[in-house]
Amino acid sequence: MSTLAHELGHGYHNARLAQSxxxxxxxxxxxxxxxxxFCETVVQNAALADATGPERLYVLETSLMGHAQVVVDIHSRFLFERAVFERREKGDLNPQEFGELMTWAQRETYGDALATLHPYMWAVKPHYYSLAFYNYPYTFGLLFGLGLYAQYVAAREAGTEAEFQTRYDELLASTGRADPLTLAARFGIDLHAPDFWEGSLDVIRRQIDVYVEAVG
Ligand SMILES: [Zn+2]
Known part of the structure; x- marks a missing residue:
């Protein structure tokens, strides 16, 4: 259901872009x-509203595992690739140096939360080299989508859902015409303001609270 919601979200976005x-x-x-x-979050939260017992835990756990991957692990990948690009300007790196940078990035991100580090993560995925900074858009995309969802929930509570939808459709229709900073500003969002991102992380924090409560 999550995958279907996700892909239908892409379909909805493309339908808005079709006007361009x-x-x-x-x-x-x-x-x-x-x-x-956005669409995945709507469906997940609708499922959570009714789900009980193991079903509820399953929905929460699946969602939180994905969020942890995108918010936490991708941070380590970003640190790694930034360091690689900086070092690469000055010369080649050998496999040992790649490994050292990789474990450094994992320690920076996870602190002492990991039992073992993965020095060969740089060889596992092509994400680091196919395009410059191919990893962070996943984190940006998740938090941007969740931030919009937080605004949608606020609009629903304030009775301004229709107005939200008009602006949301306009935003989706113009994603090929301006950079994120400009488009978000049109939507009343300052991407440099921590508040917007805090709102996104709050959506995840609430899920963690519900999960903790559910497992007792
Ligand atoms: Zn997708």
């Missing part, structure tokens, strides 16, 4: 997951 000219439809990676994350 072909050259204006190309969406940057940072905004490509906006509608899919």
């Amino acid at each position: 000219e072909p050259l204006q439809r190309e969406t940057p990676m940072t905004l490509a997951e906006t509608a899919s994350i």
